[in-house]
Amino acid sequence: MRSKVSFALMGIVLATGLTACSSSDDGNQEFSSAYIQFYNGSANSALTTMRGTEKSTIRGSSSYGDSTSLIGVDGGFTEIEFFRTDSDDQEVILETRDVDIPNGQKTLVVMTGDFASPTFNEYRFTREELSDHFRLFAMSVVADQSSYDLYMSESGAPFEQANLLATVNYEGFEEMEYWAPDEVDDFNEGSYTIYLTEPGSTDVIFESNTITFQFATEYVLIIRGSSGALQSGVEVDLVLNSSTVSNYDDVDASAQYRIYNSLDNDGITVSLNGNGDTNPSVDLAANSKTDFTEVQFGDYRLTATSNSDATLNFNNRLVTLSQGASKAILIYQNENDALTSLSFNESTQPQVYDKQVVAANLVSDFTDVDLYFVRKDETIESAQYLISSIDFGESKTVTLPSDFYELVAVFDDNEDTQVLLDRTVLLGLNEEINYIITIEESLDSPTGYKISLLK
Structure with missing residues (x-):
């Protein structure tokens, strides 16, 4: 079986340079190019761009919890810089470094820590031609939590039947080992559930919805803190080879909402009730809004009535509040002066x-x-x-x-x-x-x- 491979941090590269194997040491002929990708794991960051100082083909940007697409380049050492753009449209250079990008390997650059002085670490692994299987790597970018125990089970199985894969440390990077290998050591494609606990504990602090691993490739699972208007826990990102990162909230994560009454001269009474739950009605003065209200995720029934004209109202408007979501609800009058509403999710970005x-x-x-x-x-x-x-x-x-x-x-x-x-x-x-x-x-x-x- 493939042994579990641990990839040490490469923070000393700024002073010493990398010592990874060169392309001549790589026996993999399936992936002859060199590959690089950037993931933004700094929770208070701006949109950050990676580019090569000489090779214009290396360029991509990502915000917190996102990645660039996988970029294929010529193998070898390449100077790369990372920057943001300030309010005066000037580039602020965050980091410039020489990166070794060996042929046949993927180099993942991850930005962590406080964006005022971020850390850039490099992790790499040899790409493999896979069939009906996938490989899984894991790391954490949650700076205030030293580590998590990562469990995984077949879809539908309870936590008691989950398998402990590893203790995942901050800025650590490990390949996970499949608990039931067949003719090969890699994970079988299919549907799984991810669980997180504190090290040594069996109290689940995160449970994902069903995750379908449908691609025969390498997945990188990254544990990060939630951000935006609702910051209530951890989330899991799955990074593949594109700029689209799949994000998963805890199945029991709460949601929140706020309501704005746009009517100029009329207060309203408004309520948001779930299935069997009756929340108190709220009186909203003209041109005023509520504070954020945290509730359980689910489907809610929104009702609103004018305080001066009871015929000006609506009932049974559906509002869905998903796990980890923050929603704004605007009450206004349509072209026929009837009362109506508009709702939308608010940003989860810093x-x-x-x-x-x-x-x-x-x-x-x-x-x-x-x-x-x-x-x-x-x-x-x-x-x-x-x-x-x-x-x-x-x-x-x-x-x-x-x-x-x-x-x-x-x-x-x-x-x-x-x-x-x-x-x-x-x-x-x-x-x-x-x-x-x-x-x-x-x-x-x-x-x-x-x-x-x-x-």
Whole structure:
């Protein structure tokens, strides 16, 4: 059987360089190229880009919990740098280093720690031609938890029948050993459940939904902390060979929501009830919102009634709150003045350097509203960041750096005449929170419309 291989950290590479085997030592003929991939495991990071200083083919970006695609390059030593872009659109170099990328091997670069002074570690393994089997590697990027016991079971089997694969340490990297090998030592393709406990304990602190390992390739399982508006535990990422990372929350992870009443002159009574659960109703004054409310995940029934006109209401609106999700619910009036709602998931990304801002158009008079984020040295013609064509009752998202912005909402009519709906003063979008922007009707605005910034 293949022995379990442990890959030591390579932090000393900055001073000494790597001493991994060269391409001449590699007997694998199935994968003749060299491969590199970058995973962002720094919980308070910005979008980070990896690029080769001489080979332009090495380039990719990833935010927290994401990876670049697998990049094939010529084998050998290559100088690579990592950088972010600040609010002045200037590159901030985080790290420059020589990386050995041997032919036939995959080099995974993982960024961990505080983004103010991040750590970059390299892990590599020889790629293999697999058939109906997969290999599994595991590591942790949770800095405040030294290690986890990783268990795995066939789908449908309880924890009592799960198999202890390894104790996974922070910044450690190990290949897992299959507990029931057949003609080969690798894992059989199929459906499994992942469990995590504290070392030596049988109290489960994380249980995944069923995970289907359907590709004959190498999987890297990465344990990381949750982020964004709801930070309540750990999550598991599965990194393959693309920029799409499969993320799994604990099956029992909670969810949360907040509700905004966009009506100008009317309070509402609103409730969100689950199957058999009755939560207290909430009275929301005009143009106000609730704080986040944490609840069990599940499907909920949303009801809302105007405090001044009982006929202005809706019942039985479905709102689904998934594990680890944070949802915003906006109450507004549609083109027929009936009460209605719009809901969307809020970002799970860190909001330290980059802001994932959601904007919603609640103005029935205009469709395809453009929202510009104008910095002090810009106009709407030169503004780098905007959300275009937001339909009535629709929300869209933009990612922009932490900075001060004037928000300008514009509608282009059929004659290409721009109608200014509203503009704000310079506002600081620079707190570590999730922002929501709404474009609404307003009796108090000179234009009849207003931009609201919710946080």
